[in-house]
Amino acid sequence: MRLELQYxxxxxxxxxxxxxxxxxxxxxxxxxxxxxxxxxxxTEEAERIGFRGSPTILVDGLDPFADESAPVGLSCRIYQTExxxxxxxxxxxxxxxxxx
Numbered sequence: 001m002r003l004e005l006q007y008x009x010x011x012x013x014x015x016x017x018x019x020x021x022x023x024x025x026x027x028x029x030x031x032x033x034x035x036x037x038x039x040x041x042x043t044e045e046a047e048r049i050g051f052r053g054s055p056t057i058l059v060d061g062l063d064p065f066a067d068e069s070a071p072v073g074l075s076c077r078i079y080q081t082e083x084x085x086x087x088x089x090x091x092x093x094x095x096x097x098x099x100x
Contacts, residue, residue, distance in 0.1 A: 004036045004058040011054035011076040013087025024094035053077030064097035
């Protein structure tokens, strides 16, 4: 499993996503998986990689939370969680994404 966490510096939610990603891995018993971090630094880079906001978690190169209607660019991303809108997916959502 390849995991990548994409973010940009002005969005604090990527740290929450990082914590939840690690919690999700532990909850499903996955160990020894490295997370690659990719800091997106420009609008041009965001457009080139199809970055739909920070934080973005890629599982084997795919965004399990992709919304094709979301704009590409340097913005904070909103996820619809069990608790309502948040800046990162819930631990349960990430765990489900890792298992599919």
